[in-house]
Amino acid sequence: xxxxxxxxxxxxxxxxxxxxxxxxxxxxxxxxxxxxxxxxxxxxxxxxxxxxxxxxxxxxxxxxxxxxxxxxxxxxxxxxxxxxxxxxxxxxxxxxxxxxxxxxxxxxxxxxxxxxxxxxxxxxxxxxxxxxxxxxxx
Amino acid sequence: xxxxxxxxxxxxxxxxxxxxxxxxxxxxxxxxxxxxxxxxxxxxxxxxxxxxxxxxxxxxxxxxxxxxxxxxxxxxxxxxxxxxxxxxxxxxxxxxxxxxxxxxxxxxxxxxxxxxxxxxxxxxxxxxxxxxxxxxxx
Amino acid sequence: xxxxxxxxxxxxxxxxxxxxxxxxxxxxxxxxxxxxxxxxxxxxxxxxxxxxxxxxxxxxxxxxxxxxxxxxxxxxxxxxxxxxxxxxxxxxxxxxxxxxxxxxxxxxxxxxxxxxxxxxxxxxxxxxxxxxxxxxxx
Numbered sequence: 001x002x003x004x005x006x007x008x009x010x011x012x013x014x015x016x017x018x019x020x021x022x023x024x025x026x027x028x029x030x031x032x033x034x035x036x037x038x039x040x041x042x043x044x045x046x047x048x049x050x051x052x053x054x055x056x057x058x059x060x061x062x063x064x065x066x067x068x069x070x071x072x073x074x075x076x077x078x079x080x081x082x083x084x085x086x087x088x089x090x091x092x093x094x095x096x097x098x099x100x101x102x103x104x105x106x107x108x109x110x111x112x113x114x115x116x117x118x119x120x121x122x123x124x125x126x127x128x129x130x131x132x133x134x135x136x137x138x
Numbered sequence: 139x140x141x142x143x144x145x146x147x148x149x150x151x152x153x154x155x156x157x158x159x160x161x162x163x164x165x166x167x168x169x170x171x172x173x174x175x176x177x178x179x180x181x182x183x184x185x186x187x188x189x190x191x192x193x194x195x196x197x198x199x200x201x202x203x204x205x206x207x208x209x210x211x212x213x214x215x216x217x218x219x220x221x222x223x224x225x226x227x228x229x230x231x232x233x234x235x236x237x238x239x240x241x242x243x244x245x246x247x248x249x250x251x252x253x254x255x256x257x258x259x260x261x262x263x264x265x266x267x268x269x270x271x272x273x274x275x276x
Numbered sequence: 277x278x279x280x281x282x283x284x285x286x287x288x289x290x291x292x293x294x295x296x297x298x299x300x301x302x303x304x305x306x307x308x309x310x311x312x313x314x315x316x317x318x319x320x321x322x323x324x325x326x327x328x329x330x331x332x333x334x335x336x337x338x339x340x341x342x343x344x345x346x347x348x349x350x351x352x353x354x355x356x357x358x359x360x361x362x363x364x365x366x367x368x369x370x371x372x373x374x375x376x377x378x379x380x381x382x383x384x385x386x387x388x389x390x391x392x393x394x395x396x397x398x399x400x401x402x403x404x405x406x407x408x409x410x411x412x413x414x
Contacts, residue, residue: 002311002413035140037177037272039313039377044388045329052232053183057215065229077333091341094328099377101177101237103272112182134313134379137140173278175315175410190370191321195353203367239315239375241410248408250320275278
């Protein structure tokens, strides 16, 4: 059994993080799949998905450490060619990755109590993000 | 065909790495799946899974470089709110990621000779970890 | 339905990046799967796969920032044991990860316009890389 849909998320620009856990869980229930996996895939090259304890501290810490490791800069090759100011956005998104696979068990997500599914906007301006979901199983 | 089970791993705390390759291969054999994928997902927000050449040098190097890039610190927002000393653990685990998908071929795992599946404990104290496995295919 | 094949990529050594998008899309068409997922898995411990806007600027930036964060060095435990000069290659590959899961929709890949699938060679010499593909769905 394969079920697909897209979540749309309006982001507020760089460093904006969204908790998608409940929306993904609802999609899994709609799918009718009891045992299997749900694959998230964010369409576009400047946003990422993953899991984290979704609380205000880490919501600030994660984008902050990404900006420390991969800072905004005019020196990226991407910048010198495109001048759109988001070279670091591409690199941060690639490092975190666009896809996440979470198991589906008894029609639910066996996440830890302090483990939520997030979307992180790495681009420098607000974007309308599409997160593609594929639920597979039986 | 969908087969699910959980591996339990008792970790020794921060920087402790475990080679899960043989246990995952055994679960795949139990599943009866010949062609497909096995999805690993570590439950909780302060551990990660991935692949590495599992040898004593890299077993020490990987946690060490993570501690250099994302060091223990009292300055994380997570620390200022929760004071549990593991802000870096959350960030390291999120960066490496909680899930890994490995193909299943002829009822086995087509890993490289020097490529093993690891669990890395990023938390500061020993934990009982549950790694959820989903084997799907035919 | 499960379809598997391997892509072979001859790399030019450290920092060499390849755009696999079209080859993955062709494999998906050969599979006959209309809705589902394709899982990429690079066999070996010193290469990685992911998504990026594949253009010359970022093609240079990504390996460069990886070399800044995880530089070549004789001080890694891996180096002291094996003296093969590629401790950083292992660490970079583990951080980016060996696997990527992309949805399959209407027999195609719903990637963003500026989002391509890449293979990055992290090892210090040219390698013959095998990227295993599993297309699953209906």
